[in-house]
Amino acid sequence: MKKARLALYAGGTLAVAWLGLVWLEASGPYLLPRSVLGGIGMLAYAAVAVALCCWAAVRGGWHWAAALAGVPMVLLVGLVMVGLVELFTARAVLAEVTLPDGRRLRLTQEPVPTDTVYGLWQPDGLRWRRALPEMALGYSEDGRFTEEPGLALSPDRQFLAVRRGGFWMDCIRVAPVLETCSPPAISWQSPAAAFAARSRRIAALAGLPAE
Numbered sequence: 001m002k003k004a005r006l007a008l009y010a011g012g013t014l015a016v017a018w019l020g021l022v023w024l025e026a027s028g029p030y031l032l033p034r035s036v037l038g039g040i041g042m043l044a045y046a047a048v049a050v051a052l053c054c055w056a057a058v059r060g061g062w063h064w065a066a067a068l069a070g071v072p073m074v075l076l077v078g079l080v081m082v083g084l085v086e087l088f089t090a091r092a093v094l095a096e097v098t099l100p101d102g103r104r105l106r107l108t109q110e111p112v113p114t115d116t117v118y119g120l121w122q123p124d125g126l127r128w129r130r131a132l133p134e135m136a137l138g139y140s141e142d143g144r145f146t147e148e149p150g151l152a153l154s155p156d157r158q159f160l161a162v163r164r165g166g167f168w169m170d171c172i173r174v175a176p177v178l179e180t181c182s183p184p185a186i187s188w189q190s191p192a193a194a195f196a197a198r199s200r201r202i203a204a205l206a207g208l209p210a211e
Contacts, residue, residue: 045078
């Protein structure tokens, strides 16, 4: 009985600890990996389910039936909670670069469920803060042109370019402060041609290869 109670307490403690991590990420962000947030979350709810089974096995009788009914509910709640965290809290770190002055920047995919939105972040103590305003970088409305995202410094190290989908999508002037120097937004009526033209303009400005 004592071991079953300890298992239940351990599962509950792990679930509470996971909720604490989610709160930290939401209030930070700390750019914790999605795999960490999702993996710990599922482990926490699985631990609660196993603990319920252990407790019911020790108690016996109707407790066993109650546990069998409760375990699917615990796992379902866990799946929903982890899914919501993936959609609205967790950010995927896609690339990182160090500027000539030592500043680190991270390109992320933002937790936006409808579009593929990108952000640029820089360290702020243990946390991270936006290096550019929200939505300053281009985004994808339909999931196209999102392959192999990356960051590249220009040969003179004065510009930082964002590349994805085979095109240079955004241009950021590095000094004296970070500011976008991207061409105007493209038309989604013919996105491939518009992105190609935008990419050539960014390449010419930053001195990067056009292809």
